[in-house]
Amino acid sequence: xxxxxxxxxxxxxxxxxxxxxxxxxxxxxxxxxxxxxxxxxxxxxxxxxxxxxxxxxxxxxxxxxxxxxxxxxxxxxxxxxxxxxxxxxxxxxxxxxxxxxxxxxxxxxxxxxxxxxxxxxxxxxxxxxxxxxxxxxxxxxxxxxxxxxxxxx
Numbered sequence: 001x002x003x004x005x006x007x008x009x010x011x012x013x014x015x016x017x018x019x020x021x022x023x024x025x026x027x028x029x030x031x032x033x034x035x036x037x038x039x040x041x042x043x044x045x046x047x048x049x050x051x052x053x054x055x056x057x058x059x060x061x062x063x064x065x066x067x068x069x070x071x072x073x074x075x076x077x078x079x080x081x082x083x084x085x086x087x088x089x090x091x092x093x094x095x096x097x098x099x100x101x102x103x104x105x106x107x108x109x110x111x112x113x114x115x116x117x118x119x120x121x122x123x124x125x126x127x128x129x130x131x132x133x134x135x136x137x138x139x140x141x142x143x144x145x146x147x148x149x150x151x152x153x
Contacts (some may be wrong), residue, residue, distance in 0.1 A: 003139050010143025013041055014150075021150055027123075030151045032062035035126070038147070039064035046107060047129040050115070051079050053122060058083065061124065069103040077101035082112035082125045088141045092134040104129065111136040113144045117152045124151075 001009070017037055021030045031050045039048035049063020051072060058072040058079055072079055076099040082089045089112045094100045097110075107129035115124040126148050130136070 003137070006137075006139040007143065009041070010139065010147070013037060014143070014147055017147060018150060027151050028062060031124070034147060034151070035062055035064050038128070038144075044130045044132050044135045045128055046131045047104060047127070050124050050126055052124040053083060058125075065129075066104050066106075069101060072101055078110050078112045079125050079127050082114050083122050086114055086122055088113045088145060090136045090141060092136075094129075106131050108133045109135040111140055111144065113141070113148050115148045115151055 017034055020033050020037075024030070035048045035050060039045050045065075047063065047065035047068065049065065049068060050061035051058045052061045057074070060068045060070050074080065075084065078089055078091055078094065078097055078100060089110075091097045091100075091110045094102070094107055094110050109130045109132060111128050113126040114122045115126060117123045126144060128136070128140075128144070
């Protein structure tokens, strides 16, 4: 899929999510709806879900895909990199990422997008894994960052 068509797809998905989540202010319900929709709209999404920052721990939240790691080792892996850097992290080959946490050996690339609450604190990350190498790019980053803003927006 080329950059332009991917951007248009994200825009359509954004509008669809926006119309669905208006029914509730619950961040968990919004996360569940977002990852359920994303997971089924993109064929390269192998695992799609949220990890929530709870009492200094990164704990799995709503997700789609194979069984997940329930708690991620502090300050290790791509999800913690997104939390600590407070920015999206795209990894073309997770096997080359120092400290990568392999919840599934089938994952080869990953994008992690921080979720900010209304006070601009990082409270979670959206984590998407793909079986394909180099599966995520700037269009994914832009689309996913806009979508996760809906959780507390």
